[in-house]
Amino acid sequence: MDIAVIGSNMVDLIAYINDMPKMGETLEAPDFKMGCGGKGANQAVAAATLGAKVMMLTKVGDDIFAENTIRNLKQYGINTDYVESVEGVSSGVAPIFVDQSSQNRILIIKGANQYLKPADIDRAAEQLKQCKLFILQLEIPLETVYYAIDFANSHGIQVILNPAPASKTLDIRYACHCDFFMPNETELEILTGLPVQSMEEIQAAASVLLSKGLKNLIVTLGDKGAVWLTEDKKVFIEPYPVKAVDTSGAGDAFIGCFAYHYIQSHDIAESMKMASLFAAYSVTGQGTQSSYPNKDQFEQLKQ
Ligand code: ATP
Numbered sequence: 001m002d003i004a005v006i007g008s009n010m011v012d013l014i015a016y017i018n019d020m021p022k023m024g025e026t027l028e029a030p031d032f033k034m035g036c037g038g039k040g041a042n043q044a045v046a047a048a049t050l051g052a053k054v055m056m057l058t059k060v061g062d063d064i065f066a067e068n069t070i071r072n073l074k075q076y077g078i079n080t081d082y083v084e085s086v087e088g089v090s091s092g093v094a095p096i097f098v099d100q101s102s103q104n105r106i107l108i109i110k111g112a113n114q115y116l117k118p119a120d121i122d123r124a125a126e127q128l129k130q131c132k133l134f135i136l137q138l139e140i141p142l143e144t145v146y147y148a149i150d151f152a153n154s155h156g157i158q159v160i161l162n163p164a165p166a167s168k169t170l171d172i173r174y175a176c177h178c179d180f181f182m183p184n185e186t187e188l189e190i191l192t193g194l195p196v197q198s199m200e201e202i203q204a205a206a207s208v209l210l211s212k213g214l215k216n217l218i219v220t221l222g223d224k225g226a227v228w229l230t231e232d233k234k235v236f237i238e239p240y241p242v243k244a245v246d247t248s249g250a251g252d253a254f255i256g257c258f259a260y261h262y263i264q265s266h267d268i269a270e271s272m273k274m275a276s277l278f279a280a281y282s283v284t285g286q287g288t289q290s291s292y293p294n295k296d297q298f299e300q301l302k303q
Contacts, residue, residue, distance in 0.1 A: 007040020008139030046256020055079035059112040061091030118147035166190035176213035240280035249288025
């Protein structure tokens with residue numbers, strides 16, 4: 001195994017609506033789509049689709065979505081030996097309402113993801129020990145994230161921590177034990193309580209975190225690209241100019257692709273350039289995982 005993603009999976013339940021029903025009202029909507037998502041699963045898929053050997057440690061519910069989620073992961077060649085179903089609990093689901101102007105309203109029900117516990121890391125320890133890199137996000141209990149970081153540290157495994165969704169209760173000392181801390185602008189703003197409108201402001205907010213001992217801070221900036229900051233270095237990666245259709249899952253695409261390239265080259269700036277190209281492609285199509293390029297498409301993009 002190259003990479004273990006210890007994180008969430010969600011089923012996106014997307015209703016395309018003309019109007020939002022008022023309280024007590026029932027309305028017809030023109031279309032509906034179901035998709036596999038969740039930050040952890042998206043990142044696992046992005047890395048696996050490029051050829052990384054990925055295992056996923058996650059929990060599914062006791063419902064019809066569980067089988068679909070596992071089948072989807074397997075389809076990308078992701079190892080699901082340690083994906084367990086939680087009895088009497090729903091899978092993680094995200095009912096999404098998209099109106100005619102493409103604005104969306106999203107509900108997240110974490111469901112089984114809340115049941116991924118430190119004991120699950122112990123359960124998968126032998127396989128996890130063989131990985132080069134862990135990817136973690138915050139859609140699972142924080143105690144599990146902290147336990148995974150400690151586990152990685154004690155076995156010489158590198159760690160990417162994506163602090164999403166932003167949590168003010170995240171203990172930044174754990175982030176300092178990760179090799180990469182990868183928030184987007186909004187998460188950086190919430191974590192520091194500082195504005196992030198300009199590059200100067202981003203750098204000032206980043207300095208607050210770096211002064212606490214973070215090793216590598218990579219901030220994704222949407223259509224403005226991405227920046228890698230350390231105590232003494234700042235490397236800006238230009239975005240690839242594309243016509244954006246749907247940016248959901250772009251951050252996950254970036255992280256999964258970065259991880260795939262980083263474990264091979266250990267070249268951070270080059271891995272960010274590849275991630276930026278992969279993520280730019282993903283915003284040109286609808287959905288999250290369904291908008292990611294496959295290996296052949298990505299090879300063509302690179303030319
Ligand atoms: P999401 O929460 O939607 O998954 P995010 O907010 O975590 O995304 P972003 O910072 O929006 O992540 O995007 C991640 C990366 O994707 C950016 O650093 C950039 O490389 C690429 N990207 C995003 N939007 C665009 C765009 N409109 N044009 C080109 N590249 C983009």
